[in-house]
Amino acid sequence: xxxxxxxxxxxxxxxxxxxxxxxxxDDAVYELTVNGVARTVEGARPTDSLLHVLRDRLxxxxxxxxxxxxxxxxxxxxxxxxxxCACLELAEAAVGCEITTVEGLxxxxxxxxDAALAGAILTDVQQAMIEAGGVQCGFCTPGxxxxxxxxxxxxxxxxxxxxxxxxxxxxxxxxxxxxxxAAVEQAVTVRGNGRSx
Amino acid sequence: xxxxxPTRLDDAVAALAADPSLTVLAGGTDLMVAVNYGQRRxxxxxxxxxxxxxHDWRLEGEGRDAQVVLGxxxxxxxxxxxxxxxxxxxxxxxxxxxxGPQIRNTGTIGGNLGTASPAGDTLPVLVALxxxxxxxSAAGRRTLPxxxxxxxxxxxxLAPGELVxxxxxxxxxxxxxxxxxxxxxxxxxxxxxCALVLDLDGRRLACALGAVGPGPIRDHAAERWAxxxxxxxxxxxxDPGVADGFGRRMAAASRPIDDHRATAAYRHHAxxxxxxxxxxxxxxxx
Numbered sequence: 001x002x003x004x005x006x007x008x009x010x011x012x013x014x015x016x017x018x019x020x021x022x023x024x025x026d027d028a029v030y031e032l033t034v035n036g037v038a039r040t041v042e043g044a045r046p047t048d049s050l051l052h053v054l055r056d057r058l059x060x061x062x063x064x065x066x067x068x069x070x071x072x073x074x075x076x077x078x079x080x081x082x083x084x085c086a087c088l089e090l091a092e093a094a095v096g097c098e099i100t101t102v103e104g105l106x107x108x109x110x111x112x113x114d115a116a117l118a119g120a121i122l123t124d125v126q127q128a129m130i131e132a133g134g135v136q137c138g139f140c141t142p143g144x145x146x147x148x149x150x151x152x153x154x155x156x157x158x159x160x161x162x163x164x165x166x167x168x169x170x171x172x173x174x175x176x177x178x179x180x181x182a183a184v185e186q187a188v189t190v191r192g193n194g195r196s197x
Numbered sequence: 198x199x200x201x202x203p204t205r206l207d208d209a210v211a212a213l214a215a216d217p218s219l220t221v222l223a224g225g226t227d228l229m230v231a232v233n234y235g236q237r238r239x240x241x242x243x244x245x246x247x248x249x250x251x252h253d254w255r256l257e258g259e260g261r262d263a264q265v266v267l268g269x270x271x272x273x274x275x276x277x278x279x280x281x282x283x284x285x286x287x288x289x290x291x292x293x294x295x296x297g298p299q300i301r302n303t304g305t306i307g308g309n310l311g312t313a314s315p316a317g318d319t320l321p322v323l324v325a326l327x328x329x330x331x332x333x334s335a336a337g338r339r340t341l342p343x344x345x346x347x348x349x350x351x352x353x354x355l356a357p358g359e360l361v362x363x364x365x366x367x368x369x370x371x372x373x374x375x376x377x378x379x380x381x382x383x384x385x386x387x388x389x390x391c392a393l394v395l396d397l398d399g400r401r402l403a404c405a406l407g408a409v410g411p412g413p414i415r416d417h418a419a420e421r422w423a424x425x426x427x428x429x430x431x432x433x434x435x436d437p438g439v440a441d442g443f444g445r446r447m448a449a450a451s452r453p454i455d456d457h458r459a460t461a462a463y464r465h466h467a468x469x470x471x472x473x474x475x476x477x478x479x480x481x482x483x
Contacts, residue, residue: 028200046198046199046200047198047232047238047239049229049232049233068230068233068234069230069233069234070226070230070296070299070300070303071384073297073299076299082302082303083298083299083302084299084302084303085299085300085303087229087233088224088225088226088229088230088299088300088303089225089229089303090200090222090225090229090232090242090244092200092242093200093202093222093225093242093244093246095202096202096247147298147299150298165298165383166298168297168298168383168384169296169297169298169299169300169383169384170297
């Protein structure tokens with residue numbers, strides 16, 4: 001891995017309107033299951049990461065594009081229920097997997113995968129992030145929200161070390177993390193009181 | 198570019214035989230970085246994610262012959278599973294230092310081997326444990342010591358048409374340590390690393406260094422010196438002279454370079470401290 005790399009080859013500016021592929025190959029057409037819905041992907045480069053396909057082909061901009069090397073966690077999504085960086089997933093290799101983005105996280109009371117409700121109401125984690133002041137510029141927030149959901153779904157009552165280790169793959173340059181950790185604590189309390197699923 | 202995602206190892210190997218130019222994709226934590234940054238443009242990709250047999254691990258043999266067989270797609274997160282961590286503690290310690298949860302959920306031991314970065318975190322552990330790697334091709338399988346599989350920085354003994362199918366890791370009874378230096382405790386690539394194994398049944402010490410040479414570094418003479426210097430019967434407190442001497446010997450065996458992460462001089466110093474500390478900690482719990 002490179003720690004001080006040049007600018008990523010795929011900037012936002014050169015994806016949507018670039019019909020030709022530099023390697024001269026044809027578009028592949030394939031289907032991804034995102035937030036419980038089968039979506040057809042057309043016009044993507046064969047080398048596109050899942051992150052680019054989600055953002056530029058499927059209109060799901062919740063996963064953010066920052067480092068493109070798995071360092072920052074701002075593109076965190078779930079693939080088959082496992083927390084991953086969408087920038088490190090080859091999109092076409094995710095055919096057949098269940099992909100969940102921040103847009104597909106279910107709010108309290110919804111059935112998992114209830115796409116109609118997802119995004120319409122804040123989840124308990126999102127609510128806690130707002131109330132605890134865990135959001136400043138907001139760029140890292142979707143990645144944190146996905147990672148915190150993943151943690152609390154696996155470990156309902158994490159100790160402080162669990163929380164820090166679970167969020168070590170997500171970077172925030174604004175908050176200093178204190179309020180994000182407070183948000184996790186609040187979400188744990190809310191879930192523990194049975195006010196959430 | 199084609200993306201192939203077979204569901205059987207035989208099919209994967211056949212695809213690679215038909216087109217040895219395919220780039221093998223394991224977790225993607227190395228390959229996709231290179232693709233994202235335009236450093237690699239694979240003509241075709243063979244994804245191993247959907248091959249179930251590569252995700253399994255099992256324990257074979259008993260007692261001093263026990264080995265864990267890890268499918269190549271075993272992730273770092275799986276290596277942290279208590280059932281596996283109990284059998285291979287240093288490998289679990291090394292896995293815990295890899296990236297963050299997202300990377301550990303994705304990256305695989307087969308990928309760590311295939312990439313063969315000098316800073317690959319599992320490599321010194323596998324070498325210290327005398328692990329072997331099983332390579333599969335259309336012609337069949339062959340087994341190589343990990344120490345021979347890694348032939349240089351990002352270079353391996355993989356032949357065209359071959360892929361890493363499994364890693365066989367001997368189970369040793371006794372304390373194991375993995376120590377790593379980076380700029381912080383999470384999300385770092387190693388500046389220097391050290392894996393140390395005390396085999397209480399075999400009564401021997403093994404040690405390998407990471408990120409201070411083209412591949413993992415072992416010094417059999419230093420191991421024999423330390424093994425002979427330790428009282429394996431009474432296991433008294435470690436003689437500081439043995440700890441110091443072992444650190445000096447391992448540092449002398451290292452071949453670090455200057456790069457953007459650290460200087461050779463710092464790495465040389467660091468591995469002396471790490472080797473000494475690993476022996477102190479391991480012997481202290483023996």
